[in-house]
Amino acid sequence: MRRFSWFNATSLTLGFAFLYLPMILLVIYSFNESRLVTVWAGFSTKWYGELFRDQEFLDAAWVTVKVAVFSSTLATILGTMAAYVLVRAGRFLGRTLFSGMIYAPLVMPEVITGLSLLLLFIGIGLDRGVFTIVLAHTTFSMCYVSVVVSSRLSSFDRSLEEAALDLGCSAFEAFRLVTLPIIAPAVISGWLLAFTLSLDDLVIASFTTGPSATTLPIKIFSAVRLGVSPQINALSTILIAIVTIGVITTSIITKRASQAQARDEQAAIRAED
């Protein structure tokens, strides 16, 4: 029996309207000729033009992308290692502390993480800039990566790895040839998650950066604090578009991959018969 009542339909409609209307309004008003949000003065792309002429925004965007690429790659390597340790390494000295340090950053308020990292960097006399933001972002996003990867690691059959070891693979070869291809989707989504978290972070970046490196969120925050500014609408629209295209593309790719996998499995079952 289908239980899709009017109640469910209304709650979904209202819920999704609540989630999407603010962003749709932002996109609409990014094409507004007028500086004011509420006065529609005709269609215009002038705020996009102003955005691309603003060197500070372009510099900040470049710093942000650089930081995100470096930190998410580093976080993926460290996070995958940590996940492997959590799921496969068994007992070792300080295991509880280790798993605590993996899960704690996920719930730590950003102001505390940012403050503590800044005090560390100052304590050891590290010059703040792109390098220190990369260190900070790597630290918190490696924990997200390891949670994503470890759930995939713990759900797949360990005997596959053991078979590879029995057939003469070294531990590293077994990881590279058997484990890694199986956990690859989790590793990739871990990287994407780390990348987005880094692009998005304002608070930790504000604490750990120096005057030489301003990221896009820091720039947006200082512009927005002064009031609503149309360039930010244009920038937001661009970012929303990138994310939407990215998420839809990945979901189509994964859907195709899982369909292909289902096809292969069915073919294998038929071949067995």
Next chain:
Amino acid sequence: MRRFALIAVPYLWLLVLFLVPFVIVLKISLSDVALARPPYMPQLDLSTGWEGLKAFFAELDFENFTFLTTDDLYWKAYLSSLKIAAISTLLTLAVGYPIAYGMARAAPEWRPTLLMLVILPFWTSFLIRVYSWMGILSTEGVLNTVLLKIGIISEPLMIMNTPTAVYIGIVYTYLPFMVLPIYSALEKMDESLIEAAEDLGCSKLAAFWLVTWPLSKNGIVAGSFLVFIPALGEFVIPSLLGGSGTLMIGKVLWEEFFNNRDWPVASAVAVILLLILIVPIVLFQRNEQKAREAEG
């Protein structure tokens, strides 16, 4: 040897960049402000050996913590953060539960799309999602313009720069954290249980209250913590939507650090916030463990 390296690399990384920094925060919270770079003292000087170490510890005190209790700004900020976080968690539950319920009861072929629609905003910038409400809630914003035109109100509503705006901001940005765990609890539920309850004479509402609600409890608890914990230390939402009238501890810490440049007091604020958070974090982890055991 390889096993050792595999464990040691992420372990050391987290020790140096996660645990050690907290020890430093704790140490600085016990230090005094100084007009120097860095602006606190005493500094640990290892070259003087044991005597230096003893002198260093002798100079640490709880002065900053006593200061926090004497100025009522701080405990008011803690209380108001707790209140705002608690109320917005309840509001997020009220908004999020019907969405999760609707998703779990939708046709199976629709569910992946609905799931993606809930996750999509999570991938878009947090800052932009908060900012989008500034154009809606401000005095000349979209909401007031529309309401004035329809004639529901004659004076613009003052929502921007009030706690109400902060509630809206938190509910909006943290909604996926609430919807997803409740959805995954409801989706696993066996629908025949409801039919059984109705066959046994329950009304629809009673069946919901006696069957569906208890079965989604793990999801509700997980979602509530996922909203409450980050909301407590929130900085961006109160500073953009709350104006100067809303007091939240994350904002106080930020201002103490960047505007007043009082690093020891900022550190003390952080230490107490951390102490308050230990309770919900431990409860959250217990709930997660219970859920995992129930599954496995």
